[in-house]
Amino acid sequence: MDEQLKTELSKQGIFTTTLQDLYNWGRKSSIWPLNFGLACCAIEMIATTMARYDLARFGAEVFRPSPRQADLMIVAGTVTKKMAPQVVRLYNQMPEPKYVISMGACAISGGPFKQGYNVLKGIDRYIPVDVYIPGCPPRPEALIDAFLMLQKKIDEQQLTGATRPRHLNADQPSEFIVPEFGAHDLEPTQNPAVWRPPLVQISQAGTDESQHD
Amino acid sequence: MNLNTIKSELETHVPGCRLEVIANPSPSAQHSLLVDSEHGYAVAAYLRDAAALRFDFCSNVTGVDWPPKETSTKIKVKNLVDGPNGTEEQEVDEVQKTTTPGYLEVVYHLFSQELREGPLPLRMRTADREASVHLPSLTPIWRSAEFQEREIFDLYGVIFDGHPDLRRILMWDGFLDHPMRRDYVDPDDYEYEPTAHNEVLKRANQHLAETGGR
Numbered sequence: 534m535d536e537q538l539k540t541e542l543s544k545q546g547i548f549t550t551t552l553q554d555l556y557n558w559g560r561k562s563s564i565w566p567l568n569f570g571l572a573c574c575a576i577e578m579i580a581t582t583m584a585r586y587d588l589a590r591f592g593a594e595v596f597r598p599s600p601r602q603a604d605l606m607i608v609a610g611t612v613t614k615k616m617a618p619q620v621v622r623l624y625n626q627m628p629e630p631k632y633v634i635s636m637g638a639c640a641i642s643g644g645p646f647k648q649g650y651n652v653l654k655g656i657d658r659y660i661p662v663d664v665y666i667p668g669c670p671p672r673p674e675a676l677i678d679a680f681l682m683l684q685k686k687i688d689e690q691q692l693t694g695a696t697r698p699r700h701l702n703a704d705q706p707s708e709f710i711v712p713e714f715g716a717h718d719l720e721p722t723q724n725p726a727v728w729r730p731p732l733v734q735i736s737q738a739g740t741d742e743s744q745h746d
Numbered sequence: 747m748n749l750n751t752i753k754s755e756l757e758t759h760v761p762g763c764r765l766e767v768i769a770n771p772s773p774s775a776q777h778s779l780l781v782d783s784e785h786g787y788a789v790a791a792y793l794r795d796a797a798a799l800r801f802d803f804c805s806n807v808t809g810v811d812w813p814p815k816e817t818s819t820k821i822k823v824k825n826l827v828d829g830p831n832g833t834e835e836q837e838v839d840e841v842q843k844t845t846t847p848g849y850l851e852v853v854y855h856l857f858s859q860e861l862r863e864g865p866l867p868l869r870m871r872t873a874d875r876e877a878s879v880h881l882p883s884l885t886p887i888w889r890s891a892e893f894q895e896r897e898i899f900d901l902y903g904v905i906f907d908g909h910p911d912l913r914r915i916l917m918w919d920g921f922l923d924h925p926m927r928r929d930y931v932d933p934d935d936y937e938y939e940p941t942a943h944n945e946v947l948k949r950a951n952q953h954l955a956e957t958g959g960r
Binding site: 614615642648650651654714715716717718722730731 | 916917918919920921922923925930932933935937938940946
């Protein structure tokens with residue numbers, strides 16, 4: 534619909550909208566997160582939902598205890614290798630459309646435990662992440678910011694065409710590989726359909742350092 | 747109570763036990779008692795039950811991995827050498843290498859709540875790091891040792907005989923390695939290291955060289 538005509542009509546007291554706008558507005562205004570925390574970031578997530586920061590203002594007042602009723606998974610905390618299959622399985626059990634916020638340094642990359650033998654180097658190796666929030670742990674304001682960013686992302690989704698979201702595209706996967714416990718590590722160590730190592734010139738970084746010495 | 751008094755009392759009451767006081771040279775001077783693994787259980791039971799000792803609380807159990815150590819010592823050896831003036835005796839430095847075998851060690855920190863004594867660090871050592879890694883479990887004596895002995899079994903590979911439920915506690919059941927051992931090699935997942943430096947940089951470069959950049 535022509536934007537000018539739309540504003541003209543609204544001046545006359547006639548409200549017009551599109552199905553897409555209405556659909557996205559409804560979805561973004563009642564995101565129900567999964568009641569699920571892994572480590573200290575979960576404490577900040579709980580604080581965000583309480584009276585002082587009040588995430589309910591943005592339509593996320595009900596944290597669902599079942600993945601079947603949730604739209605959003607907030608991966609709040611360190612994902613250990615022993616916990617990673619359960620996190621992916623919970624994500625698989627959530628109905629589409631579903632979104633993921635990776636909260637804190639550990640959920641993004643492993644954080645301070647990155648080189649440990651028992652910590653996954655980022656949950657985005659197994660499931661697609663929509664919003665990353667850095668911090669150790671991030672403040673409630675950061676989580677609210679991520680939440681508003683996710684609402685904006687949902688609002689901008691086109692329901693038709695090549696860029697339509699995953700839940701409207703039958704060719705896109707809705708279930709992701711659940712890693713298995715191997716003899717030395719998780720198998721597979723990453724889901725190549727979701728994550729590939731970004732190109733980083735590590736060898737150059739090494740030569741730079743040796744020149745400084 | 748003095749550690750040497752405890753030692754002599756144990757030696758009289760637990761026949762055949764071999765004890766050794768390991769001195770701690772640091773200012774804390776927290777010396778510890780090393781007990782042989784055959785008499786570990788009897789010594790622990792005596793420490794808990796004897797009226798003069800009453801070590802009724804085990805606050806902490808931890809493991810230590812001592813890898814094999816190679817020490818080289820220089821010794822002077824006299825050799826017979828053919829010189830211009832006939833056979834001569836010459837002193838030559840020879841490097842003699844000795845390897846002390848590694849072992850795994852378990853340390854129990856004992857306190858007496860009743861007599862306000864402690865801590866008493868009690869050590870036990872396995873024979874080596876591969877074949878005979880058995881130690882007696884002290885869980886029947888101090889129940890608080892149960893999870894910590896499981897953790898040592900998980901991370902160091904010490905097998906505690908007599909433990910009621912010896913399973914891995916932190917890693918999963920199919921896991922084969924013992925990550926806290928010094929020779930543990932973590933899986934090669936160095937494909938993405940945005941801020942690599944030192945050891946991580948070395949491993950990342952190694953990964954790149956092996957996989958051809960991917």
